[in-house]
Amino acid sequence: MEGLLEAVMHRAGGVDTAANPVTGLQRLSGGANMESWLFACGQDRFVLRRAPSAEWIAARPLNMAGEAELIRRAHAAGVAAPEVIAELAPADDLGIGFIMRCLPGTADPETALSSPPELASDLAKAMARIHALNTRGLDFLPRLDPAEGVEGLARQFAEAGGDRPLIALGLAWLRRNLPPPAEPVVVHGDFRIGNLMVHEERLSGVLDWELAHLGDGHEDLAYGCMAVWRFGRLDRQGFGLTDIETLAHAYQAAGGEAFNPARFRFWLVYRTVWWALGCLSMGQSWRSGTDRSLERVVVARRCAEQELDLLRLLESEAPETERARPLPPAMPESPASTGEPTAAEILTAVSEWLAATVKDKLAGRERWELAVAQNALGIVRRELSARASPADKALAEDLLAGRQSLATPGLLATLRARALSTLSADMPKYPALAAARTLWENR
Known part of the structure; x- marks a missing residue:
């Protein structure tokens, strides 16, 4: 991939890549859609931004050529936007995207x-x-x-x-x-x-x-x-x-x-x-x-x-009477297993094994992907234990049609309970969850 990037840098900016080769190529973590790759060329740093696939970008309202053009205009108008150095061409064999000069600082x-x-x-x-x-x-x-x-x-x-x-x-x-x-x-x-x-x-x-x-x-x-x-x-x-x-x-x-x-x-x-x-x-x-x-x-x-x-x-x-209504009683928890390990316990064991034997062997994006995998195991483990289904098509249709609303007796309390159950299983560390639980459970 480094050689392909060098060809683009030479074509676009006349960079002498023999004297200034591409080094330090690494994929950056984060970004739910696009790929971002950081690299150095000589003394300068750049970022390759590219689509994960042609099929994916074809479904987007704005293609990458349009994105690059808008960034150029914003940069020229004094917006703190990156400087676009080059757009990828099919012959570059690097996919669909463009290269920008790396900005100072962090997005953390x-x-x-x-x-x-x-x-x-x-x-x-x-x-x-x-x-x-x-x-x-x-x-x-x-x-x-x-x-x-x-x-x-x-x-x-x-x-x-x-x-x-x-x-x-x-x-x-x-x-x-x-x-x-x-x-x-x-x-x-x-x-x-x-x-x-x-x-x-x-x-x-x-x-x-x-x-x-x-x-x-x-x-x-x-x-x-x-x-x-x-x-x-x-x-x-x-x-x-x-x-x-x-x-x-x-x-x-x-x-x-x-x-x-x-x-x-x-x-x-x-x-x-x-x-x-x-x-x-x-x-x-x-x-x-x-x-x-x-x-x-x-x-x-x-x-x-x-x-x-x-x-x-x-x-x-919602009416005050509904906002003050307590949550419906929670479903009783199943007794803990004392026999064979449950599916949830097996998932816990896998997650612990990954942390103990694999985590320290990984770095960069691979270490981040391990964290995603452990999060996925946790979601399944918690769903097996206590997650109420968030799906209710009949209720959704009633809300869209206006047959039910937050004024419907008991509906707000039911929705609160469902939201707490679903999020507690899916993303229990989400900060707003603790705030909502404190507000809703103390009524």
Whole structure:
């Protein structure tokens, strides 16, 4: 692979790769969709960003040529975006993608979330600059209309089985609360902690433009404020760094439009439903053979995170009597086995063996993939023990049709109990789970 990269670097930038060979090639961990490979060429570092397959990229609204072009325009307009060095051609035999100059810093969430308040101001300025990009000549970007987007989510929900009541609850809310179309601007689409490079406690780069489109700038503001992208900073709703009011003020001061709370809330609910369905689609990609990686089936179980977040977002609209209703009695636990080992115990034994004999032999992405495998074993072990099924197609259909709602006696309590059971099995370390359990179980 190094030789192929050297040929691209020579073709694109005239690099003398005999004197400056490609070294240190390594695949970076993380990234639920695209592959990222870090390498050095001489004294400089670069990143190869490429699609996992031609079939996968063909299903995306924005192809990689369009992504590269938008990054170039953003970089030229002063957005902290990477510099695109070269786009891959079929003859390069490296797949579909492009090469960027590596930015200083790290995208590690802990680094960003431990930074001073000035970082939140940097993010607000970056969003304002992205939303101010000239849209002329960007016809290759998809356009997201709120009403069309919601119906697209409804179709995706039906294709995924249409049997998750909490997603149906979110879809029904979105249909009732459609905002008027906004003046379209460039929306990054994945602007969040984890996709933002931080160097010396300030923003150094905006990564992962694959979801960019034309739409409402409030979508970017809301997306980064989702609980899942705050990585445990539940008390700081503004990207895990500050409060919403301070973030909105900084955005407006940087040239962004006036903050609209109703539009912000719509997109917060919309993107939570969107990511819940996005997680489910990972499992469908694995089943279809488009991507048979272990990561796909594990990420699919993260749908439970978004279902719990949806309920926390929407439960305030239930009548007070329903919000105060206690959870239904829990099912009694099965007695512990004293005979042959159960399936759950066998899975525990496998996980312990992997940690004791394999973990120290791995590094980089392989070590990260081992952690994914152990997570997968844990999901199955907990499902065997206590997970209630989150599927209920009849209830989902009732919620979509308006025959039931959060005003239905006992429904909110039932949904809370199901969300706690599902997430406790699927992703028990999700920070919002502990907060929800404390709030809901002490009634």
